[in-house]
Amino acid sequence: MSNLPSQPTRLNQESGFFSLRDILTILFKHQWEIIAIFVFCTMLSYIVPMKMTPIYRAESSLMVKIGREHMYNAEVGDHSPKMAFDLQAVVEPEIKILTSRDLIKKVVETIGVKSLYPEIFEMDKLTISPLEVALTYFPGNLSVDRPGKSNVIVVGFEHQNPQVAAQVVNLLGDFLKEKHLAIFSNPQTSFLEEQVQTLRKNLEQSETALQEFKREHGISSILDQRNLLFDQRQTIDSRSKANEDQVQGLSSKINSLKRQLHDIPQYIPISTETESEHPTINATRNELLALRRKEQQLLGKYQESSRMVTDVREEIALIQTLINKQEAQAKEQIKTVRNPVYQDIQLELLSSESELTSLKTKQGVFLGQIVEIDSHISRLNQLEKQFDGLQREVNKDKENLKIYVEKLEMANISTEMDKKQLANVSVIQSASPPISPIKPKKSLILYFGIAFGLLSGVAWAFVSEFFKGGYTRPEQLSLEQGIPVLASINYKK
Template sequence: MIAATYARTQYTAESLILMMVDREHAGLQDVGGSLPSVLSIDGLKSVDSEIRILESRKVIEDTLQVVDPTVLFPELGRPRLFGLLRSDDAQDRLEKAIDLFKRHLRVEQQSASNIVRLSFSHENPDVAADTVNAIADAYLKRRRAIFDIPRSPFLASELARHSDQLKSIEEQILRLKSEYEIVDLGQEILLAANQVDSIVQRRRQTQERQAALQAEVSTARKRLAALPERVFDFKEQSNQTHNDDDRNVLLRLELERDRLASQFLPDYPPLQEIEKKIKTVRQSMKGAEKPVFSTQREVRNPTIAFLNNHLLTLEIEQDAVARQLAELDRQHAIAVEKVGRLRKAETELHDLERTRGVLEGIYRDYAQRTEAARAEEEAAKVRTSNVRVVQPGVAPATGTSMGPSFIIAGLVGGILLGAAAGVLATWLRQVYILPHEIERDLGVPAIASFADTAGELASPGAQQELIHLAAQLLDHGVGERPMSLLQFVTANEGDGEAVVARGLALELAKGRGLRTLVIDLCGDGTGQLMAINASADPAAGDALAPSDALLAAELDAVPSTVPLLWVSKAAPDSALGSLRTPIAQSRQMLERLRQRFDMILILSPPIGSSHLARRLSPMADANILIARAEHTRAPVAARMRDSILASGGDIVGLVLTGRHFHIPQVIYRWL
């Protein structure tokens, strides 16, 4: 507002100047008649150079010699510090005048053209117009002094020198190619490298075959030395003699007897006769022992002849492979030597060609610049300037004031500053306010959020959130069975985990009719019982079965006044709450509890102060993380999540507690 109050009306005088470049430097098109057209990008660069000259200190000093600085800036001639100090001397006044002049001067290039817009702002329109014309005249005078330098003789001498160097490099390249017998260096190197690679591959194959032959020869000799000269063919031993048909006769007689016995009486004469024959044959078979005959045959070992022939073949092939390997070594040495010569030639030739490329570029540049300089020098004799003042400065009729702009800028700046402060505060915030921030940063779903856990979640909104939480947990199971063992994990004590566990236990017992057990590993359970209006009399709740009495005694489980709801009183001192208890024993204890109760809720100590939560996390069906809004820091919550996952536990989600709506709900959506 103060700047708007003291803002004064400024009048801006303008002048348009046309900048002509290259062959237009003399005001003529293509003076030599053989040079290509000028690229627009070169023209724009030249215009930018002219603008730098126009803004130079020397041009401003020449302008201030024409226009009195005290006329432009009256405050320079007044005493300083409200008249307490004398005015500046001439040199200081000039320096201040130059700085103020630069602030009021504007030199702008018009888009995609060679027109430069020169403007100067002042409170007096006539002074502004005179100043614009004065600076244009000073610029024209200054640039004539700058460009009045003949350049063609120097460029011609440099062109001749680079031409001699280029010819010398060409001769060196020809001598090098002739010395190394090179036609196409790239093709020669490729062929040599392929030849070396082919020889190396063949050497490897030959060496492999040589090693195999040596192994085969050694093995054949060992086998040959171990073989006997003669080998056993067969051995036969038998007591069977030729024309020995007793058994066959006996069999025929017995068959005939059986046939007659089935048709006639035992006193039938032919039947009795056959019996006599059978008896006679049997007595004959019981007679003297028959001699035993044996036959044994040995022949010359045929493997010896085979191995001798195979060994001879292997020795011949081994000698041939050795000769082949020697020849490959000779070829490899020749190919490697050729590759080395080509590499040396490539290095020398690359250096020469790189030098030639640089010299060709320099020579081409000098040739163009020499011709351009000659054309400019010849054309400069006809036209003395490449700058035209298209529009001289005139006194403007209207001015501009920055007062309204200052007012608008102040309002917009205040709004932007406030918004930036809010965005910065949100960006630097390391605590959670909204559930979706948890899902975005931790990758863990926020399954519930409670506005205030100082009470017992008795409000209708909290009860609906508990119903929603219980439904999510019961609708998802572990494999084919529902979840029955949940662990509440928190990073800090007092984040509302006890209140959430009690509320969930009441919903499961009263609303769902499930036998629920709350295991408080953070305390003795008295606080939980008092909060639930528990009774110390076990008869008030449902009774345990005799087989489970000992299990309940380990935790000192006490039934509350709420049916189906039990709370432990000695969990920290039990085997489940001791880190010395073997993991197998803890698993067995939890399995026995699963058989008695439908739902088991475990309140573990903060994960930063005890290892118990990480120990029990893989035994639980799911782990529920507890974070307190505006209190639990993001790194702490991330470390809690990583600790549970590293221990092998599964995380079903995170519950946000202690939410406070300090601002309207609509604004929270933008945070």
């Protein structure tokens, strides 16, 4: 239908013209325009990424472990307190080292500014050196992340050349180890060697002083020698007490023998004129002799104050009194001879006195030995303080030397580990040249171009229809103007 001069009507929702039929009518009316816009946007989203320079990202994973660098070693003594390690405090310094200017500068110098950023040399009128410019570009391409609260560090670098990107990441890992060892290494080997030599000389001097003291006073070990002297004194004291008991026993025996000699007549009668009248005298004397022997036997077993010895002596005294009475009654001339019992007792008395003299001499020797041993013990007690002081000095020098020898061994091991670059940073996965770039994302741009072209075409159709005068369908004219449409004629150019 031809355009009628009237006020332009648009898709008015209040008038009820915005229907599916209206939409389809507009879309088919402007289909070629929609297709043209769609094709243009699609081709543009395909061609533009092809012209963009691809950017590749290489990544490497590093694991940071709690190592010897984080262990506290006391400078003096061997006391090393236990410490609780904060994993973040261990990982954060490594991240700082990775992003430090010195480490980045070393990587840039190793690879070369021209290989990393050739566009720098195309710039005109540079006020600073290309290296400084590269150092300002580098952090923007570098990423160092710590996933969560783990001890893993992910190092990434973006570059146009995938080989260069991988090389940068791997060099960062290698230089991190070197920088880490340079920071955390504690070069004390020479100092510890000097200390070990000094302590070894101190030990030799203290040992020499101790040996001279031992040689001067004739001792090897205060404790051992004193224990040996105590054992000797105990043995001699036991012998002395046993010898003293023998002396007391012999003394009692000698006293008993002397009493027997006093009580037994030196001579005995062999015949009397009244012998037949006194037959009990000889029997009484024999009984007295038996009691004397019994007394002697008891004295060898018991003390003089023993009840059994006392009873026997009372019987002896009673019989002796009886014999004296019997002899007093005998008034006849008695013929006598030397009493053999008296002679035996006298011989036994002489033997006992000789043995007693020997035991007393031995007792004197024992007492002299005890006095000498006590003198040695007293002398050792006086020397003990000085000896212990020298021994403590030797033990202290030995302990100090042992501590510093262990520290020197640990320092040598640490130095060897540093030479072999054995740090607490390990490479989990080294970087390899990436195959596909991360920028531009061609498929994403293409999908976006297709969607944008389609939406742009549709939007263009509706906008064109909105600003274009006239009516699309007869019903619009009839409803808006309030007059019936008698006929409609298709318009063709």
